[in-house]
Amino acid sequence: MSYQNPQPTTADLEKGSTSSTPAPLLVPCADYQATYIVAGSTLPERRERGWARFRLLTRFLHAFFFTCLIVFFAHRLIPRLARLVNERGNSFSMHHGPVHVPNGCTFAEWTYDPNGVSPVDHFEHVAEASFELPLDSDELFFVSGGSGTFANGLIDISDDGEPGSDTAEVYILGYYNSLHHFQELTKVCRLNPEAGKNGVGIFAPQHWSGHAGHHYRTQFRIHVRLPPSTAGSPVAVNRLTTKLPFFVHHIGDLKNSIHFKELSLSTTNLPIRVDSVVVDAASAHTTNSVISGHFNTSHFLDLKTSNGPITVDIGLLNDQSGEATKVPATGKHTTPSSPVSANVSLFATTGSYTGGRFDVVAHSSNSPVRVAVPHAPADHVLTLAAHTSNSPIDLVLHPAFEGGFALHGSRWMSPQVRVDEGVEDPAGRGRRRDVSFRQVQRGDVNGVVRWLPAEEKELGLVTASTSNMGVALHL
Incomplete structure (x- = not known):
C-alpha cells in the first residue's frame, strides 16, 4: 500500500494537533473500482407492462368476437348457400332416388298453364292431362307411390261424366312451381297391368333427402267423372279401388246414379268424405283423420x-x-x-x-x-x-x-x-x-x-x- 496526500481529520483540527505526521487515509487499490448505483423510479416500467397486458386482452377479445360472428353467420348461411347450389346446380339427382313406375305405363301428355285453369294455394303453375278408362272394367283403380311431398292431393269421384258414355273420364291437374322439378320428380300414367284392370298412377321418388320447400312442392287433383244414369236405373261399376296415401278422398252424391259392386278407399293422414253411395261391399281406411258420410250396403261395410x-x-x-x-x-x-x-x-x-x-x-x-x-x-x-x-x-x-x-x-x-x-x-x-x-x-x-x-x-x-x-x- 501507499499513502498519498495525507489530510488531517476533523478530530485533529479540533484538538489543534501539531503533529507533522497525520493519520493516513486508505486509498483503494488500483485493481478495484468503485461501483455507483442510482435508485431511480419504477413507475414507467409498471405502466408499460400494464399497457402490454391491455393490448393482449384487447386482441383476445377481438379474436373471440370475430370467431363468434363467423360461427353464427356460417350456421345460418351455409344451409342457405347449400340450398341455392342444389337448386341451381347440376347435383339435383343427389337428393332423390329414381321414380319407379310399373311396366306398361302410358305417360300423361301434359298441357302446361292451360287457358281457364288457375293454380291453387301457393302454386304458380298448373298442368292438365286426361285419360279414358273402360267403364265395364273388372276393376278401375287409382294408386300413388313415393314421397308424399310430391305425390299428394285430392281425388274426387262424381257422376259428371257424359250421359250414356261407356267410359270413365279421368281429369288430372298437377300444381307446381318449377317445371323442371315437376317433370323430374313426378310421373303420371295410365296402367293396364292385366286384362280387365285399368287405372291411373301417380309416382314420385321413394326417398327424398332434399328440402321440401316451396320451390319443390307438387300437388295433384284427380277428378273421376262417371256417366250418370239415363235409363232410370243406376250405372253399374264392378269394382273401384284407391290406394292413395296423402290424398283427400271425396265421393259425391251417387246414391241415385251409380251402383258399385265393390268400393275400396284407402289413404293416410287425410279424410275420407262420402256424400252418398250404394254398394254391395265397401271399405274405407285412413289414419289420423276422419271418415264421414252416408253409406248404403247390402253385404259388407268396413x-x-x-x-x-x-x-x-x-x-x-x-x-x-x-x-x-x-x-x-x-x-x-x-x-x-x-x-x-x-x-x-x-x-x-x-x-x-x-x-x-x-x-x-x-x-x-x-x-x-x-x-x-x-x-x-x-x-x-x-x-x-x-x-x-x-x-x-x-x-x-x-x-x-x-x-x-x-x-x-x-x-x-x-x-x-x-x-x-x-x-x-x-x-x-x-x-x-x-x-x-x-x-x-x-x-x-x-x-x-x-x-x-x-x-x-x-x-x-x-x-x-x-x-x-x-x-x-x-x-
Missing part, C-alpha cells in the same frame, strides 16, 4: 281409422236369405277427441219388407261410442257389439228390436237401461213389449226384450263394454 272420428249414416239392406249384412266400424284412438258415431238404419228387401239379419260392430279406445238405430223392420235380427275404454257408450235401439242384452261398465257407474213405456207395436199387431233386466254383479246388467205374445224365432243380441265410464241403453 270402416277403420286411427286417431280420427268416424261419423257416418249407414243404411243396411238384407233379404234374410243368406249371411247377415255386416258393418265393422273400428277406430283405434289415443286421444279422447275421436269418437265413433253411427246412425244405422236397417232395411229388409224381402217381399214383406220384414225380417233381415244384421251384424254391427263399433270398437274404439279412449273415445266415446254412440250407435243409434232410427229405422228397422219388424222381426229383424240385430247383433250389435260396442266396445271402448275410458269413455262412455250410448246405444239407442229401434222399438222393433227383440233379443237379449249384456252391459258391462265401471264398478262405480252401473249401466243404465232406459225404457220407453209408451211405445206401440211397430208391426201393428197389437202386441205389448216386455223388458226385463237385472244387475248380475256390480257394473254388469243383463236383460231381455220381447214383444208378447212371443213367437218362436231367432233373436238378436246387444253387448256393450267399457272401463271407468258408463253404458246407457235406450229401448
Whole structure:
C-alpha cells in the first residue's frame, strides 16, 4: 500500500494537533473500482407492462368476437348457400332416388298453364292431362307411390261424366312451381297391368333427402267423372279401388246414379268424405283423420281409422236369405277427441219388407261410442257389439228390436237401461213389449226384450263394454 496526500481529520483540527505526521487515509487499490448505483423510479416500467397486458386482452377479445360472428353467420348461411347450389346446380339427382313406375305405363301428355285453369294455394303453375278408362272394367283403380311431398292431393269421384258414355273420364291437374322439378320428380300414367284392370298412377321418388320447400312442392287433383244414369236405373261399376296415401278422398252424391259392386278407399293422414253411395261391399281406411258420410250396403261395410272420428249414416239392406249384412266400424284412438258415431238404419228387401239379419260392430279406445238405430223392420235380427275404454257408450235401439242384452261398465257407474213405456207395436199387431233386466254383479246388467205374445224365432243380441265410464241403453 501507499499513502498519498495525507489530510488531517476533523478530530485533529479540533484538538489543534501539531503533529507533522497525520493519520493516513486508505486509498483503494488500483485493481478495484468503485461501483455507483442510482435508485431511480419504477413507475414507467409498471405502466408499460400494464399497457402490454391491455393490448393482449384487447386482441383476445377481438379474436373471440370475430370467431363468434363467423360461427353464427356460417350456421345460418351455409344451409342457405347449400340450398341455392342444389337448386341451381347440376347435383339435383343427389337428393332423390329414381321414380319407379310399373311396366306398361302410358305417360300423361301434359298441357302446361292451360287457358281457364288457375293454380291453387301457393302454386304458380298448373298442368292438365286426361285419360279414358273402360267403364265395364273388372276393376278401375287409382294408386300413388313415393314421397308424399310430391305425390299428394285430392281425388274426387262424381257422376259428371257424359250421359250414356261407356267410359270413365279421368281429369288430372298437377300444381307446381318449377317445371323442371315437376317433370323430374313426378310421373303420371295410365296402367293396364292385366286384362280387365285399368287405372291411373301417380309416382314420385321413394326417398327424398332434399328440402321440401316451396320451390319443390307438387300437388295433384284427380277428378273421376262417371256417366250418370239415363235409363232410370243406376250405372253399374264392378269394382273401384284407391290406394292413395296423402290424398283427400271425396265421393259425391251417387246414391241415385251409380251402383258399385265393390268400393275400396284407402289413404293416410287425410279424410275420407262420402256424400252418398250404394254398394254391395265397401271399405274405407285412413289414419289420423276422419271418415264421414252416408253409406248404403247390402253385404259388407268396413270402416277403420286411427286417431280420427268416424261419423257416418249407414243404411243396411238384407233379404234374410243368406249371411247377415255386416258393418265393422273400428277406430283405434289415443286421444279422447275421436269418437265413433253411427246412425244405422236397417232395411229388409224381402217381399214383406220384414225380417233381415244384421251384424254391427263399433270398437274404439279412449273415445266415446254412440250407435243409434232410427229405422228397422219388424222381426229383424240385430247383433250389435260396442266396445271402448275410458269413455262412455250410448246405444239407442229401434222399438222393433227383440233379443237379449249384456252391459258391462265401471264398478262405480252401473249401466243404465232406459225404457220407453209408451211405445206401440211397430208391426201393428197389437202386441205389448216386455223388458226385463237385472244387475248380475256390480257394473254388469243383463236383460231381455220381447214383444208378447212371443213367437218362436231367432233373436238378436246387444253387448256393450267399457272401463271407468258408463253404458246407457235406450229401448
